[in-house]
Amino acid sequence: MKKENMKHREIKKIWTVNEQKISPIHTAGPVLPPGAWKNYDPFLLLMEDKFEKGAFDVHPHRGMETLTFVIDGTINHYDSATGDGGTLVKGDLQFMTAGKGVVHNESPADGEKVHLLQLWVNLPRKYKMVNPRYQNMHAKDMPVREEDGAFIRVYSGSSGDVVSNTLNYTPVTFVEMVLESGSSIVQDLPGSYNGFIYVLEGSGTFGENKVEAEKGQAMWLGSTDEESRSEIQVSANEKLRLVLFAGEPLREPVVARGPFVMNTEEEIRQAYRDYQEGKFLDPTN
Template identity: 70%
Template sequence: MNIESARSIKKVWTVHERKVSGVHRAGAVLEPGFWEDYDPFLLLMDDRFEKGAFDIHPHRGMETITFVIDGSINHYDSVTGEGGKLKSGDFQFMTAGRGVVHNESPDEGESVHLLQLWVNLPRKYKMVEPRYQNIPKIAAPVRHEEGALIRVYSGSSGPVVSKTLNYVPVTFVEVIAEGETLVRQDLPGSYNGFIYILEGSGMFGKNQVQASKGQALWLETADNFDMSYIEVAAIEKLRFILFAGEPLNEPVVARGPFVMNTEEEIEQAYADYRKWKFLTQNK
């Protein structure tokens, strides 16, 4: 294999927010159903909501990455029997594994703006013990470059490495760059990846695609190379997140909050949930 490749941008799209309910608005950054294209990612939602938008609900066979952009959220889970609070800039990596029941809700009268990404679990880890990793903003390692800050929530950026545990190798970084700053993020060549812009505008990739707040960009593949990198030139103050991960190349059967490899496994997940096994198995 060749050593390193500069990545181009394959496609750009604008995320459109829609009203889900009187207390919930959401935009699909990654629409569900494109399992092969987005592998190992399943969906990414940009959510703005108040208390009552979600009720207690289960998951199996996947992981969620929750990143709070603004506000705060209280979370409860059946793994610990308690929960906690995530604030602006905090990150949570939840491994549902064989079964989790949880809920996420802001305080009464408050609202929260967050991103939630669903990551598929490999077949051999579908039924692992559930696990929660809560990383406060101040605990995430940071890489400083001239005019830029790269906060590393998972994976690595240059010499800076996160301690987040992954069943699927995932890189998750937040980049904040001043105008006229050039930032480079390295990635294994085999990873699929994308960028979502939270503020500002810039030129992205080898082909210098211009994009701005509210747009997402899918990275061109570089699977013939050991390593790759994406370069971003900030036109004005720019804030974006980048997710990239190792594709699983496995069948995906998803129904509601469960993501498995076969229809039979999905049916079993629903049967187990109806029998309260998600609540009893972790005690």
């Protein structure tokens, strides 16, 4: 990879995420609010949730993928596709492909509060009805890139020479970065990718235009030449922890209703019929 071919990304937009009280046991902050499909492509929404057991009930999904990243706490999950469950702790990721339909639930243990991010990623039309798939990815098993004062855990895609083996229908890069005060790092991305950064702790300076951001703020990356490689620079003003998501836009119609994301209204109606008829509970349907 030749450095001179790299395009330097700027920060196009910065905003503050406001936490909202949903119930006595649940608060949520819309990092990427639902509805702006074309602007976020291939991403649909990203919510930051803090909740206790009982905040969510068993629910279905079809036509999309979810990336559930545990910032703090412990969460138990169950799904109809495998008839199995598991436990995720701080730093773990569950990469769920809903495909043609799953029914699942995520719940903390009694008396515990979990803090997590959940990103919805659109599936290409040709993969909307694939068989469901779960990838439970534990922080201790993820490949890591380390440089002076910088630690990058690579959950999907790559960072420098470090490449994950995560399976993707929609190409997505997801990394968590921890930088010591005064350190800097450069994250490379395909020029065609849309992407954003969310600051979990501390503060830093970002992009070619040196935008300042702190905990609770998100930034949308500027676009570059689609044929090129690109990079985004990150510098820590104090100890900094962030997540970066980037992905290949699909440029396909989006029709979303509740937990279902398809390409047409008729496909959404069919999803509701299939769910009401119990077909999501049988992975062979």
